[in-house]
Amino acid sequence: MKKVDILMAGVGGQGTILASNILSEVGLELGYDVKKAEVHGMAQRGGTVESHVRWGEKVYSPVIEQGEVDILLGFEMLESGRWSAYLKKDAVIIINRYRIPPPAVNLGKARYPSEEEIESTLKSGSQNILWINATEIAKELGNPAMVGVVLLGVLSKHLGGAEDVWLGVIKRMVPPKFQELNTKAFLAGRQI
Amino acid sequence: MKKLMTGNEAIAYGAYLSGVRVGAAYPGTPSTEIMDNFSRYPGVHAEWSPNEKVAMDVGIGAAYAGTRALVSMKHVGVNVAADSLFYVSYTGLKGGLVLVSAxxxxxxxxxxxxxxxxxARFAKLPMLEPSDSEEAKQFVGIALEISEAFDTPVMLRTVTRISHSSxxxxxxxxxPPGAPPEPPLYERNPGKFVMVPAYARQRHPVVEEKIKKLAEYAETLAINRIEPGDDTLGIVTAGSVYQYAREVFPQATFLKLGMVYPLPEKLIREFASRVKTVLVIEELDPFFEEQIxxxxxxxxxxxxxxxxxxxxxxxxxxxxxxxxxxxxTPAQAEAAAAVPAxxxxxxxxxxxxxxxxxxxxFHVLREAGVLVLGDIGCYTLGSAPPLSAMHTCGCMGASIGVAHGVAKAGVKDRVVAVIGDSTFFHSGFHPLINVLYNESNVTVIITDNSVTAMTGHQQHPGTGITLQKKKTAAVDLEKLVRSIGFSQVDVCDPYNIDNLAKVLEEHLSSSQPSVIIAKRPCVLYTREKSTPPTVDPDACVNxxxxxxLGCPPLxxxxDHVTIDPILCNGCGLCIQVCSSEAISR
Structure with a gap:
């Protein structure tokens, strides 16, 4: 059973926590030992959020070690750019092309890095970068909050596991009235 | 069957399985979800107490009455509860009592x-420390058994990575065992439970004897275990650090301590004799290392x-x-060599x-240029740029006392204290009485968002709802402060900047102590949202x-400002501060 370490990075309010919960439950259904660690800062909205999800035969630490991340799932460009040191050499980087400027940028006191700059810093870790317009896709589906499930759809292609297993967990973990929308969002991501 | 749980969920589950029927806590990261989860189990009483000391006394009372009880709080909450923790260490109890310190x-x-x-060492009581959620569940049960067997409260320590990891x-x-069919009669035993000096002197030797017996018990306790491996390196560790160390030293011999106080000396000696080097890996203080x-x-x-x-x-x-x-490792060398752009x-x-x-x-306070003595809550973020309008923050309830002290010392600045509603109920009342009693002209601003917001929207004595979602009496802040003797009291909506600024000026220019209640319920809790305004780029003078204002959607x-309609909540503050009338809805 191959060990898989997945790191999610985003901004509070983007749905990172729900996505990491779904990913952990899928791992358990697929027969892995699973651990998950997350840190959400003091702010309810707008702060940095990181979530570590680890699947393996036996997982000790809930926190992933530097150089061990197999997949980086970036919900926001700047937050994704911070993790190059954590990537394995052949890590897959799935990154949402979406910017949420931090306060200093809004105030004109710092510059938001360009797509090229974020790509170049991540490439010191791994060359394997996949840009996804997940927020755009979620908006087209009618709800920008679906971004996490779109990204899970993309991720599912790299992780394996039957479509039914993924969809079953998603249905279990979202309120009934959002099940259809979440299913659509997952499948939209999976088709990319 | 297995289920993924956070450490906090597992503690609540373990408490329920072990027959705990009374739980009390004050919210605080990373402990909050323990009591939140416990409250959902059938047949239990769970409450948000006004502060950690009250929660501790509630748990002690339940345990004195013979019921198993759970009290949970964050690490600094134990400072607030410490007075009670120390007396219950002397008295012991009847039903098991576990204090979780996160x-x-x-x-x-x-x-x-x-x-x-x-x-644990200071108050002379045992402490357990789990290293994952399964242990968190089990250790609650073990802690309760130890509590009853040794007549002592037991602490269960977690850290963020246990509480918030799944x-x-x-x-x-x-x-779980049910409640007794008939309520028992309370067992009255003043010699054990009345800590006047004469009785307390008799209890102290009992406490010292208890800790000795616990140290002997620790030798045989299965949760203190040697995990055999290579004999060159022997690692002593516990909790989350055990998991990290297991990753880094897969071959080493481990002494994994489940009970972190008192320590099993014989077991440690035996362990040390088996290995060439003893390495203690522990976060923060050298707690094991010094004792070893x-x-x-x-x-x-x-x-x-x-x-x-x-x-x-x-x-x-x-x-x-x-x-x-x-x-x-080669991977490490490679990672070190790979210099990011x-x-x-x-x-x-x-x-x-x-x-x-x-x-x-905070916009109004910044514009007024006052000195703001602050407190703990979401509003502590008012200290960050660009608002930069809070100048101290130390612990829960400190604001008003510090403001009084600054005023008594005498400074040129005009002085206000800012404290949240939940923090006020926690520990703001006594310093507020002090402002009246010892006469300073401090203006106290209670910033009232009608919930304990930062920890995730818990109820408190002002909301009229209990943790278990029952309607209850709500303490009215305005009536409360008027009833203790404040005559200058105003309730304002902080969405109305001009009015709040006017009221603040009136309070600052008066010579008496006063209270402003800035009331606006948390929008994440009420889920209220108004139409986002837009910026006319031609009218905006940049x-x-x-x-x-430091508002994220702006x-x-x-050459102009824009508003992100997805992020915007439509509060309209930006419309009020714009002098060129470029923002409207």
Whole structure:
């Protein structure tokens, strides 16, 4: 059973926590030992959020070690750019092309890095970068909050596991009235 | 069957399975979800007490009455509850009592990173520390058994990475023991439970004897275990750090301590005799290391690993490599050699949410140029730029007392205290009485968002709803402060900037102590949202005044400001501060 370490990075309010919960439950259904660690800062909205999800035969630490991340799932460009040191050499980087400027940028006191700059810093870790317009896709589906499930759809292609297993967990973990929308969002991501 | 649970969920589950029927807590990261989860089990009483000391006394009362009780709080909450913790260590109890202390190494959401293992030694009571959710569940049961067998409260220590990490937990098919069919008569025993000096002197030797017996018991306790491995290195560790160390030293011999106080001396000696080097790996203070050295055993620890901050597998590997204990792996060497492109990534500090009522208050305070003695809650974020309108923050309830002290010392600045509604109920009342009693003209602003917001929207004595979602009496803040003798009291909406500024000026120019209640319910809790305004790019003169509100949806575009309608909550503060009337809806 191959060990898989997945790191999610985003901004509070983007749905990172729900996505990491779904990913952990899928791992358990697929027969892995699973651990998950997350840190959400003091702010309810707008702060940095990181979530570590680890699947393996036996997982000790809930926190992933530097150089061990197999997949980086970036919900926001700047937050994704911070993790190059954590990537394995052949890590897959799935990154949402979406910017949420931090306060200093809004105030004109710092510059938001360009797509090229974020790509170049991540490439010191791994060359394997996949840009996804997940927020755009979620908006087209009618709800920008679906971004996490779109990204899970993309991720599912790299992780394996039957479509039914993924969809079953998603249905279990979202309120009934959002099940259809979440299913659509997952499948939209999976088709990319 | 297994279920993924956070450490906090598992503690609540373990307490329920073990027949705990009374739970009390005050919310605090990373402990909050323990009582939240416990409250959902059938047949239990769970409450948000006004503060941790009250919660501790509630738990003690339940345990005195013969019921098993759970009390939970964050590490600094134990400081508030400490007075009670120390007396219950002397009296003992009847039903089992567990105090969960959720520590926060790395200060993800705290004002310090004190190591609460020292409280066990200080208050002379046992402490257990789980290393994953399954252990968190089991250790609650073990703690309750120890509590009843040794007539002592037991502490269960977690850290953020245990409380907020998820791992599989085995579900039980057994039903928890139910309540007794008839309520028992309270057993009156003044010699044991009335801690006047004469009785307390008789209890102290009992406490010392208890700790000795517990140390003997620790020798045989299965949760203190040696995990055999290579004999060159023997690692003593516990809790989350055990998991990190297991990753970094897969071959080593381990002494994994489930009971972190008192320590099993014979077991430690036996362990030390089996290995060439004893290495103690522990976060924060050298708690094990000092005790092991006192036993006369040679050990390494803080000469290699830091006393500051949170540990991780990465940090342990780096420190052990630097000390020559392990060799650098090829992957590590490669990672070290791979220098990332020099791109400056701006930080993303926590900020007040869009639509937050605190923003209007701190805008007014900044413009007034007053000295703001602050407190703990979401509103502490008013200290961050661009609002920069809070100048002290130490612990829960400190604001009003500090403001009084500053006023008594005498400064040129005009002085206000800012405290949240939940924090006021926690520990703001006594310093407020002091302002009246010892006469200072401090203006106290209670910033009332009608919920304990930062920890995730818990109820409090002012909301009229209990943790278990029952309607109850709501303390009216305005009536309360008037009834104790304040005559200058105003309730304002911080969304109305001009009015709040006018009221503040009136209070500051009066010579008497006064209270302003800035009331605006948390929009994340009420889920209220108004139409987002838009900026007319032709009318915008790009002066930047609206940006000084530090509201996330307001962004600098090329030559004007824009508003992101997805992020915006529609509070309209920016419309009020714009002098060129460029913002409207």
């Amino acid at each position: 520590d926060d190494p790395g200060m993800h959401s705290s004002q310090n990173e004190q190591d609460n293992r020292k409280y 791992s599989p937990v085995e579900l039980s098919e057994e039903e 050295r006192l036993m006369g055993i040679e050990a390494r620890g803080k000469d290699i690993f830091p006393m500051i901050g949170e540990f991780s597998p990465t940090l342990i590997r780096q420190c052990a490599t630097a000390a020559g204990i392990i060799k650098e 020099p791109v400056e990534l701006p930080i993303r500090p926590p900020i007040l949410c869009p639509g937050c009522g605190h923003r209007g208050l 002066c930047g005044v609206c940006l000084e 962004m600098q575009a090329e």
